[in-house]
Amino acid sequence: MAAVKQTVEHVESLEKYKHGFVTEIDQEFAPKGLSADIVRFISAKKDEPEWMLQWRLDAFERWLAMDEPTWAKVDFPPIDYQDAYYYAAPKGKDGPMSLDEVDPDILATYEKLGIPLREQEVLAGVQGAPRYAVDAVFDSVSVVTTFKKELAEAGVIFCSMSEAIREHPELVQKYLGSVVPVSDNYYACLNAAVFSDGSFVYVPPGVRCPMELSTYFRINAENSGQFERTLIIADAGAYVSYLEGCTAPMRDENQLHAAVVELVVLDDAEIKYSTVQNWYPGDPETGKGGIYNFVTKRADCRGDRSKVSWTQVETGSAITWKYPSCVLRGEASVGEFYSIAITNGRQQADTGTKMIHLGANSRSRIISKGISAGKSSNTYRGLVSAHPKAKGARNFTQCDSLLIGKTCAAHTVPYVEARNGSSVFEHEATTTKLSEDQLFYAMQRGLSQEEAVQLLVNGFVKDVLQELPMEFAVEAQKLVAISLEGSVG
Amino acid sequence: MNIAEAITSGDASLLPGKRDEDWRWTDLRGLIRQIPAASPEGRAWAWESPLAGQPDIVVGVVNGRGSSDLEVAAGEEKFVAWRFLSTAEAGAHNAELWVTVGEGAKLTLVESYESAAGGYLANTAVNIRLAKGAKVERIVFAADHAEGVSVVDASVELAADAAYAQTVLTHGARRQRIETRVNHPGAHAQVRLDGAYLLEGQHNADLTTVVEHQGVDGTTTQLTKGVVRDQSRGVFQGRIVVAEGADRTDARMGHHALILSDKAEIDAKPELLIFADDVQCAHGNTVGALDEDALFYAEQRGMPEDLARALLTAAFVGEVIERIEHDAVREAAQAWAAQRLEV
Numbered sequence: 001m002a003a004v005k006q007t008v009e010h011v012e013s014l015e016k017y018k019h020g021f022v023t024e025i026d027q028e029f030a031p032k033g034l035s036a037d038i039v040r041f042i043s044a045k046k047d048e049p050e051w052m053l054q055w056r057l058d059a060f061e062r063w064l065a066m067d068e069p070t071w072a073k074v075d076f077p078p079i080d081y082q083d084a085y086y087y088a089a090p091k092g093k094d095g096p097m098s099l100d101e102v103d104p105d106i107l108a109t110y111e112k113l114g115i116p117l118r119e120q121e122v123l124a125g126v127q128g129a130p131r132y133a134v135d136a137v138f139d140s141v142s143v144v145t146t147f148k149k150e151l152a153e154a155g156v157i158f159c160s161m162s163e164a165i166r167e168h169p170e171l172v173q174k175y176l177g178s179v180v181p182v183s184d185n186y187y188a189c190l191n192a193a194v195f196s197d198g199s200f201v202y203v204p205p206g207v208r209c210p211m212e213l214s215t216y217f218r219i220n221a222e223n224s225g226q227f228e229r230t231l232i233i234a235d236a237g238a239y240v241s242y243l244e245g246c247t248a249p250m251r252d253e254n255q256l257h258a259a260v261v262e263l264v265v266l267d268d269a270e271i272k273y274s275t276v277q278n279w280y281p282g283d284p285e286t287g288k289g290g291i292y293n294f295v296t297k298r299a300d301c302r303g304d305r306s307k308v309s310w311t312q313v314e315t316g317s318a319i320t321w322k323y324p325s326c327v328l329r330g331e332a333s334v335g336e337f338y339s340i341a342i343t344n345g346r347q348q349a350d351t352g353t354k355m356i357h358l359g360a361n362s363r364s365r366i367i368s369k370g371i372s373a374g375k376s377s378n379t380y381r382g383l384v385s386a387h388p389k390a391k392g393a394r395n396f397t398q399c400d401s402l403l404i405g406k407t408c409a410a411h412t413v414p415y416v417e418a419r420n421g422s423s424v425f426e427h428e429a430t431t432t433k434l435s436e437d438q439l440f441y442a443m444q445r446g447l448s449q450e451e452a453v454q455l456l457v458n459g460f461v462k463d464v465l466q467e468l469p470m471e472f473a474v475e476a477q478k479l480v481a482i483s484l485e486g487s488v489g
Numbered sequence: 490m491n492i493a494e495a496i497t498s499g500d501a502s503l504l505p506g507k508r509d510e511d512w513r514w515t516d517l518r519g520l521i522r523q524i525p526a527a528s529p530e531g532r533a534w535a536w537e538s539p540l541a542g543q544p545d546i547v548v549g550v551v552n553g554r555g556s557s558d559l560e561v562a563a564g565e566e567k568f569v570a571w572r573f574l575s576t577a578e579a580g581a582h583n584a585e586l587w588v589t590v591g592e593g594a595k596l597t598l599v600e601s602y603e604s605a606a607g608g609y610l611a612n613t614a615v616n617i618r619l620a621k622g623a624k625v626e627r628i629v630f631a632a633d634h635a636e637g638v639s640v641v642d643a644s645v646e647l648a649a650d651a652a653y654a655q656t657v658l659t660h661g662a663r664r665q666r667i668e669t670r671v672n673h674p675g676a677h678a679q680v681r682l683d684g685a686y687l688l689e690g691q692h693n694a695d696l697t698t699v700v701e702h703q704g705v706d707g708t709t710t711q712l713t714k715g716v717v718r719d720q721s722r723g724v725f726q727g728r729i730v731v732a733e734g735a736d737r738t739d740a741r742m743g744h745h746a747l748i749l750s751d752k753a754e755i756d757a758k759p760e761l762l763i764f765a766d767d768v769q770c771a772h773g774n775t776v777g778a779l780d781e782d783a784l785f786y787a788e789q790r791g792m793p794e795d796l797a798r799a800l801l802t803a804a805f806v807g808e809v810i811e812r813i814e815h816d817a818v819r820e821a822a823q824a825w826a827a828q829r830l831e832v
Contacts, residue, residue, distance in 0.1 A: 388751055405766060410763045412760065418754065422751070
């Protein structure tokens with residue numbers, strides 16, 4: 001029994017959530033609560049033009065008339081929307097600034113998180129190592145965006161949303177809200193009213209973005225919600241790969257994260273969008289605290305032969321409720337969704353995708369791997385639909401769920417709607433526990449139980465991990481291991 | 490959301506509609522603005538079995554009136570045909586059937602839904618209780634009128650070691666829902682839920698099943714196949730729930746459908762809700778056209794295209810029908826499919 005005790009102690013001593021620290025900096029808040037005045041306050045803080053304010057106020061009007069949805073397989077006490085700050089910013093100048101002006105505490109935060117914000121640091125790294133540009137969003141504002149010059153030379157616009165509204169209003173006006181309409185759903189509508197910042201990317205025709213783009217979201221302030229808005233446009237023949245990461249401090253209260261991501265893909269263009277979501281999941285024993293991650297992500301494949309690939313590794317958040325979707329409007333457009341969703345402790349996840357086939361010969365592929373452990377609940381929910389015009393549409397879906405322990409739950413809820421005679425849809429799903437035989441085999445070869453579980457789990461999620469950009473695949477693999485620590489034994 | 494109550498009270502707002510998650514694809518509230526008047530008592534009817542193998546008992550229920558109890562005593566073996574007939578043009582009625590099957594008893598139950606008029610709204614509640622070790626095979630022939638609206642809702646309770654097998658065969662109606670809810674105790678009880686829908690014209694059919702595994706060592710297999718032509722619409726919703734502690738459950742669900750027209754539609758939702766870890770659960774769902782390679786092969790062997798299509802379609806559906814255990818009923822089912830597929 002000594003060995004068992006040792007394992008238990010070891011597991012207890014593990015640092016469960018290593019991003020849970022708080023950065024003490026001077027912050028500026030909007031008054032608590034939500035009203036048209038707060039919307040005006042946010043807009044004024046960001047120095048927005050009149051049309052943007054009007055857009056927000058319209059959204060707020062509509063949000064007031066909407067009801068909170070309840071259909072997901074998630075359970076949480078009612079959210080008091082008046083009991084939160086809708087704007088929190090590090091004191092000082094608004095918007096991205098030069099690195100020298102950024103509060104050193106914030107820089108230290110990102111350093112601690114392993115996010116390189118100094119270009120020279122990135123450049124000074126291992127020779128030949130992949131470079132990527134970062135937009136760092138701290139609570140409600142983008143604090144810095146790197147490699148802007150080099151990207152500009154290639155014609156790529158990569159900046160914060162606030163900056164885009166000021167500098168590129170024609171692009172923003174043309175595309176903002178065109179994929180996720182203002183009143184699409186309750187949280188998207190709330191986001192439209194109070195969104196604070198986020199990334200804006202425009203890749204001009206024929207340009208292959210010279211490096212990976214990345215945004216790192218950090219919630220720091222207490223009692224605040226984060227409402228970022230991201231808009232990525234890949235013009236004809238363009239290519240861009242974009243990655244977002246997210247962390248938050250450990251707190252006893254729940255914090256709301258209601259983001260909207262819109263992707264617009266024109267003829268022959270491609271966007272690869274990867275997410276490593278590691279918001280604070282709440283206390284694994286009591287379920288206290290953690291982020292409510294209620295996010296609307298949608299890609300509009302407007303162009304012929306356009307392609308979108310969503311890859312997500314979801315390990316954090318108390319509740320994850322999101323369905324990155326593809327509207328496959330263009331002829332022969334392609335949508336892909338690769339997902340790993342891991343829940344442990346008392347986390348709840350209801351996530352999946354929608355593939356809406358409108359264009360002829362459009363294709364989609366869904367690979368979803370759900371792992372539940374502890375007392376958590378993990379649901380795959382997805383829709384595949386083919387419009388009568390989507391002749392020759394093709395979908396393949398595979399959803400596998402793995403259960404670790406007696407008290408967790410795994411659900412699979414796919415919706416299929418086929419409306420023409422030439423589409424082919426295939427869906428398969430399995431739910432099983434970790435194979436005792438395989439565990440025994442691995443342990444008999446000298447691996448500890450934890451290691452054996454990790455090995456098997458990594459094998460289980462391999463199909464998705466290999467779709468991640470290389471430099472993040474390693475991080476994701478580690479994250480998978482950390483998320484499952486303490487789930488066996 | 491109670492159809493029986495909507496019919497008795499005449500309140501159409503009680504009907505389920507597309508805003509009710511489990512009825513999203515079979516919208517009754519949107520279809521029926523006003524509940525039809527209560528159906529009159531039906532005329533006497535010559536009760537003949539639709540089947541070649543003579544059943545022990547043939548019972549008729551006209552416009553919801555008639556006998557509604559069936560009991561098979563412990564150790565007995567029975568073959569029963571239960572015919573539900575709707576004869577009222579634009580009438581509404583509720584019918585009920587209570588079936589109890591004693592310990593170790595065996596029942597083959599053929600339910601048929603027939604009509605001598607269109608425009609009706611029929612709602613039938615079927616309750617089946619199986620005692621320990623009992624065995625039931627239920628076959629439903631849903632031969633509703635093209636203009637009829639019919640809902641059949643069966644609730645099945647099994648005891649340990651019982652075996653329940655079901656095959657639903659339908660050509661649809663204006664709206665038709667055949668729902669089966671099984672309370673599965675585990676305990677080496679076995680459940681098979683099959684179905685085939687062959688739809689044409691503007692027919693709709695909705696096959697919905699819910700199986701709740703409550704205890705350890707339960708087995709469920711499901712196979713539903715569908716063929717839709719013209720502007721018809723097939724709906725399949727299958728939900729398997731494995732409750733906490735219902736370990737060693739083995740549940741498998743398959744739904745496969747052929748869409749043979751660009752105006753036809755298939756909607757499917759195969760669900761797995763699992764709260765136990767030591768389980769084997771899987772579902773497969775495919776929707777598409779006939780396999781071009783198989784067609785090419787058949788034609789290349791000199792078979793006319795029409796015949797090749799008919800044969801491939803019949804073989805596709807045949808897989809479900811072959812699983813019917815009772816010989817006479819299986820033959821009747823084969824004849825039913827052949828007639829609809831014009832083989």
